[in-house]
């Protein structure tokens with residue numbers, strides 16, 4: 001009888017586990033294509049790798065996943081190519097930090113969404129200055145060079161087959177002179193239809209802009225150094241084209257570029273909204 | 283010179299050590315829970331400001347899983363294995379030495395994780411040299427127990443608990459090595475395969491360690507506490523062989539809808555669903571064994587813990603297969619639902635079983651009766667109600683989170699973060715209740731060991747005269 005012999009019981013358990021190892025460990029390990037990189041795979045600089053180590057050390061991966069699933073629920077985390085993440089995206093990762101919980105947003109393509117290192121450093125130091133409801137820890141106690149490395153790592157988490165956004169350093173320093181040629185001649189498709197522009201813009205403003213620009217849209221101190229723009233004041237000095245451009249590309253100062261997350265019409269609606277803000281919300 | 287240890291020294295050492303790590307581990311859990319309510323709690327405090335959520339959380343999981351549960355499991359193995367095979371523990375001295383190593387490994391784990399030694403793999407966070415100490419400890423325990431079984435005097439069929447113990451002891455070190463970068467300083471495997479290995483281990487440490495030793499302990503305790511023989515030998519066999527067969531390939535259900543090949547996910551899902559077979563068999567067998575003896579539960583706290591643990595085992599293993607389905611995982615994955623699931627398995631089921639086991643073993647290891655029945659009751663009720671609050675809270679929180687993400691396709695994420703606040707507050711409260719229960723437990727254990735009345739077999743509350751067919755041998 002099998003159950004009389006201890007060695008046989010142990011051997012049986014071992015053999016059953018061996019089946020699992022063969023199928024779910026050895027077989028995947030032998031798949032060449034699971035190690036292959038392609039043009040979208042992140043290439044980490046030395047500084048970024050140091051940042052990754054800090055990411056690991058601080059346990060960021062307990063709150064942040066780095067995997068965009070193949071289901072519509074994850075749409076907002078998809079990169080510029082509107083796709084889920086795939087094995088080749090991780091070919092240069094060891095350890096691979098997929099994560100298991102989303103206490104905070106997915107970061108697989110965060111470098112495409114938020115390409116500014118300054119934004120990240122400011123956010124890491126004081127997440128609650130960016131949104132008071134954030135429960136992310138503050139990392140202001142880390143040395144500057146570690147924050148720098150972390151930010152470098154975060155902006156390299158993107159789809160490398162797409163060129164990163166070309167962003168100006170600081171919009172506040174610029175004038176109409178600096179507006180790129182191709183934006184100057186654009187026509188506002190919503191010109192003359194203010195009502196429609198407001199209808200499109202209002203929910204987006206409430207959802208995506210007030211957090212940084214303040215409930216009154218008069219600008220807000222985000223960090224010690226960075227203040228977001230006062231829309232009432234800007235409306236006086238900017239053309240609709242300039243506002244459209246600013247909303248489209250954002251700036252390294254921490255204004256996100258919305259080219260990939262809002263449609264052209266939505267961005268024009270926002271520009272129109274800001275240009276006429278005195279009239280819409282006196 | 284040879285040190286001589288009294289019988290039971292190894293088991294006692296592991297119980298006391300395990301309790302220590304349980305307190306510390308749970309306090310770290312509570313600390314983590316508080317940080318999710320007040321993220322700036324420690325900002326500006328020198329040194330302490332390094333104890334951010336991301337450093338505290340792995341200390342919590344490592345201490346409760348490897349310090350507390352594994353410590354209690356080693357004690358259980360040292361106590362029960364000699365008794366089911368009818369021999370003495372091969373070497374008490376080696377057992378005590380293993381306990382020393384175990385505590386050393388856990389102390390190093392705590393310090394290194396707080397100091398930032400995390401290597402970036404969940405449940406395998408510790409630096410490689412600590413992994414070697416853990417492996418050495420495990421092998422010392424395994425060798426000690428194999429020799430104990432080899433020296434057995436009863437040559438009949440091995441009792442079912444022994445099957446589970448033996449199975450766990452041969453498979454766990456293999457699983458541990460695979461999931462812990464093969465115990466090397468740097469994992470030779472990169473890319474998504476690293477995650478596949480991590481979850482092969484992360485799940486199978488449950489399937490081949492926490493589950494079999496827990497189930498084996500119930501198979502030992504139920505007949506002892508009720509006086510009934512095991513309900514069905516056939517069910518015992520089906521349950522044992524099917525769990526060792528079905529559990530192994532399920533690891534990738536942690537990566538469902540993720541960046542791993544579709545077939546890897548599908549295999550994991552298929553086997554996860556099949557897990558229903560061993561679980562229902564085992565649960566049926568346990569409740570069959572209770573037949574006619576339910577009235578004993580009223581007076582026996584160990585039986586209370588066991589019977590509720592079996593309910594929670596059933597819930598866990600009903601959730602598990604469901605969560606692995608692509609459609610369900612789409613909603614529950616990444617949410618607090620999963621944290622609820624983890625606690626129902628490890629706290630509600632396996633920790634509860636260990637509470638029962640400690641109440642049973644302690645008098646027999648120290649010769650002193652449990653100090654206070656009333657404190658036992660308090661321990662049970664605080665643990666149970668605290669845990670239920672935590673479980674319901676996290677489960678609802680997970681559904682709210684999952685539904686919100688599905689509705690918004692993950693846009694406007696911060697809204698969802700804000701929605702979690704009341705649930706996080708409630709989780710911290712529930713955790714405090716559970717910890718209070720463990721303080722009562724710890725006090726009762728302390729008083730038992732230092733001031734308990736002399737104990738003779740058959741005398742403890744809810745205790746029934748042993749010895750019937752198909753029951754564990756020995757006292």
Ligand code: HEM
Nearest residue numbers: 308311312314315343346620621624628629633710713716
């Ligand atoms: C022996 C009892 C316990 C065991 C075995 C245990 C085990 C675990 C495990 C395995 C996880 C990881 C969950 C996951 O990855 O999904 C976890 C997380 C956690 N546990 Fe426990 N736990 C216990 C008691 C407690 C107590 C008393 C508290 C107090 C509030 C607590 C609070 C937490 C917190 C806050 C997390 C992190 C959840 C997150 O990352 O969102 N645990 N625990």
